[in-house]
Amino acid sequence: MPQTHTQSQATDTVLDRYIALMDRAVHDLGLLDEELPSIFAPDATVQLEELEPVTGLTAITEFYRRFYSHAGDNKHFWNTTVLEDGTLEADFIVAGRSRDGHLLARRGIEHATVNADGLITSLRATSTAVGEN
Template sequence: MTTQTTETVADRYITLVDRAVHEPQALQELGSVFAPGATVQFGDLPPVTGLSDITEFYRNFYSEMADSKHVWTTTVLDDGTLEVRFIAAWRTTDGQLASQGAVEHVTVDASGLITQLRVLGPDTEIAG
């Protein structure tokens, strides 16, 4: 297992979703990080498949946020999976503050696009 020091598609993805809070049109760029048939799953929520549905999922997810910021590290696991450990903090449109830390596992196709992104719950233990 090695810590990634150069930008990966997972890093570009997180930067993009942070931008989307202030620039909703940035969600149109999700095709630059996700494969057309990609799947996204946040914890126990049902998976979302396909670029159109993923875009709508993120549009709804960020619609109540006034600000958002992620801090993260990306590690390339031995099987090529990108493991992203992150902490996110956000402010809702009604002024409430919240934060959460979690782990994402990201698989990438030969073109360098995300085919699967799974956010493991905050209680998930990952060795390392």
């Protein structure tokens, strides 16, 4: 039976650590260099929404650095489920304020495959806007 974790529990899966890092990286981009190597395999692939996939730890780090250098403040709330095949799935909501003051909220799903070392080898995320002001 799948096991579900919430962010109020210890962030004990690599996907939980990834999501928590994204909230912190908005305020300190240096965390990306420090922590992404303990989250992603060197040859990992990330695909957010319909964007082109990004492959390799260096490219992933640069992708997030560019993404968050233009972001405002945000906060994720999520539940992570370890599926029977070992895949991690996070049902999430993120709310925030853009740099120009607009409020935003998105709801989505992230899927991660993990290697024997506990590092993410593939991450896919899809989401939909739940409101903008």
